[in-house]
Amino acid sequence: MKTFRSHALICAGTGCVSNKSLQVRTALEEELKKCGLEEEVQVVITGCNGFCAVGPVMVVYPEGIFYQKLTPDDIPLLVSEHFMKGRPVEKLMYREEEKKATVPRMQDISFFGLQVLRALRNRGIIDAEKIDEYIARDGYQALGRALTELTPEGIIEEVKNSGLRGRGGAGFPTGLKWEFCARARGEVKYVLCNGDEGDPGAFMDRSILEADPHSVLEGMAIAARAIGSRQGHIYVRAEYPLAVSRLKLAIEQARDYGLLGKNILNSGFDFDIDIYQGAGAFVCGEETALMTSIEGKRGMPRPRPPFPAYKGLWRKPTILNNVETYANVPPIILHGGGWYSELGTEKSKGTKVFALTGAVNNIGLVEVPMGTSLRSIIYDIGGGIKGKRKFKAVQMGGPSGGCIPESLVDTPVDYESINQTGAIMGSGGMVVMDETTCMVDIAKFFLGFTQEESCGKCIPCRVGTKMMLDILTRITEGEGTEEDLDTLQDLAATIKGTALCGLGNTAPNPVLTTMRYFRDEYEAHVREKRCPAHSCVPLLKFRVNPELCKRCGQCFKACPSGAVIWEKKQVASIDLQKCVKCKNCIMACKFNAIE
Amino acid sequence: MPKLTLDDLKRIKEEAKNATTLREGGQRVKITVHMGTCGIASGARAVMGAFMDEIAKRQVRDVIVTTSGCAGLCSREPMATVELLGEAPVKYVDLDDAKTREILVEHVIGGKMVEKYALAVGSETTY
Helix, strand or coil: CCCCEEEEEEEHHHHHHHCHHHHHHHHHHHHHHEEECCCCEEEEECCCCHHHHHCCCEEEHHHHHEECCCCCHHHHHHHHHHHHCCCCCCHCCCCCCCCCCCCCCCHHCHHHCCCCCCCCCCCCCCCCCCCCHHHCCCCCCHHHHHCCCHHHHHHHHHHHHHHCCCCCCCEEEHHHHHHHHHHHCCCCEEEEEEECHHHHHHHHHHHHHCHHHHHHHHHHHHHHEEEEEEEEEEEEEEECCCHHHHHHHHHHHHHHCCEEEECCCCEEEEEEEEEEEEECCHHHHCCCHHHHHHHCCCCCCCCCCCCCCCCCHHHHEEEEEEEHHHHHHHHHHHHHHHHHCCCCCCEECEEEEEEEEECCCCCCCEEECCCCCCCCCCHHHCCEEEHHHEEEEEEEEECCCEEHHHHHHHEEEHHHHHHHHCCCCCCCCCEEEEECCCHHHHHHHHHHHHHHHHCCHHHHHHHHHHHHHHHHHHHHHCCCHHHHHHHHHHHHHHHHHHCCHHHHHHHHHHHHHHHHCCHHHHHHHHHHHCCCCCCCHHHHHCCCCCCCCCCCCCCCHHCCCCEEEEECCCCEEEEECCCCCCHHHHHHHHCCECC | CCCCCCCCHHHHHHHHHHCCCCCCCCCCCCEEEECCCHHCCHHHHHHHHHHHHHHHHHHHHCCEEEEECCCCCCCCCCEEEEEEECCCEEEEECCHHHHHHHHHHHHCCCCCHHHHHHEECCCCCCC
């Protein structure tokens, strides 16, 4: 019997034959003959191999290599590589299906899966420096619709129907604001964008301006059409250099395309935008102060009325909206106000962007439907509290807002529900705090911020916040009295009722909310001269509680000044002569053993 | 004369769509480095540099490298998204120079996702 050095078993079951296995066989036999291999390689026809799905299949022995999905065209390569040179052809071989990916899908990660992107619709997708990429994702289509299909009244109607409210924090209905200004008499009107984001821990507007500047420009142009304005200004902090440079580029590109400037999209509508860089005064986020600042004067608020819708910038009718508000406008015009209002709660429609930061695992920018619970944002999206510590409170609304305690963590985010807690929605800063944060200290921090940023024009704010800050400082230093707590309440109520602008009106909020929910901490500071969170340095004894100490030595490792005395399996102690009171040991201790 | 009409806008939209999506026979891979302030602060420029350096060194020609803003998860920056023709985009997090080079070799050139650095596949839902 003749011996072959190799056998090629081609399947001729019905499945493979219908996939042309017989043609493969003919081609193989011919090719082998051409190469003079017909005496060495035997071609065998087999019955169904069973793996019809990848047919025609062929098994080559002695190597036992399994080829799949062969066509006559594959044969010359197969013969010359495998049978002539002895190199199995990998690309024709059967591969096991890749094992199921261990990497999850974006939608399966709570951080991304629970978000709904409207204002942030282009985040991470487009190149912010290329207008064409914005246009590719429906950019400026809404402006086209606003200029050709809708009347100014029609635009305002859509925005009113959407239920969109000011995303800067106060939550005034955007459509209504535009309507007031549209009705105001005057040839010259202004559209302003507030990018003076100043709350500690907030970075929503910066991210939008950096990632998608055209969405803001388009929103402003639509607003301009609605109220009959020809000039817009974006007020943005000089501390946001990347946002400023991307905005500048975006404006130039839009002008080049004629999407800003004269006769936009052949509609006869003219509109252009300038950037005004603010020097970073917090009060300039207040609308009248912002306008005063653009006018080249010191940024100080003025009493209202007259409201800006009638007398704003240069005493002309003006609308001022926040960056995020404008970014929401194009999809509203494109898909309709009804579409926008499908999401959200009864009085708060659509989505809200939050800058989630502080003691959570996932820090970042999140956009969620109105009505999502704080719990869902902190635990599902934020991934819970860092380092297995306990959640204590979440600060919303920055220096004008307040702290919402753990007991209210199921509060849904909408303007009314958040207001009820004593905090405010604000522009979207969300600072999560764990058990190591002292609530008196946090109130002092925010009040210190507003006190420093107070423009000084009105007495309640200038003097009142200073008095409150002095009291808080006394309390955190262990010098506070019972009477101080009452005085704080009185001062807060007076300032709220009498300050000139929003900065002063809301400045006491951090104190009021912490006194409401964490009164016991204030009392511990005043009565027992003790800081329950082990945070206020003057009240700390820097003494190790031997009952709580687990003798782990973490404090010893953390101490920069060699003040901690510790040996393996021994309770630590602190040499107060060497201690510099930096609190490194307290932060390192997982058992709250250092008082 | 207006510079642009509605029809021009539609044309630009189609052209830009074609230019930014991967096609058979054209570009095979799109790499997006997320360069918001958060990304840059945590080293996105080095990541971009490493991609460009490897691409130049290996003379890879069918790859688009582009930038974008914050991808949302600032605490895991620097981030980059790698999209191969016909496959779901893959988001990489906590990148540095060495990881970037590994991703370029294994995923961009080799076609195999580097699972240990990947956060997720797919894209976010918008609207």
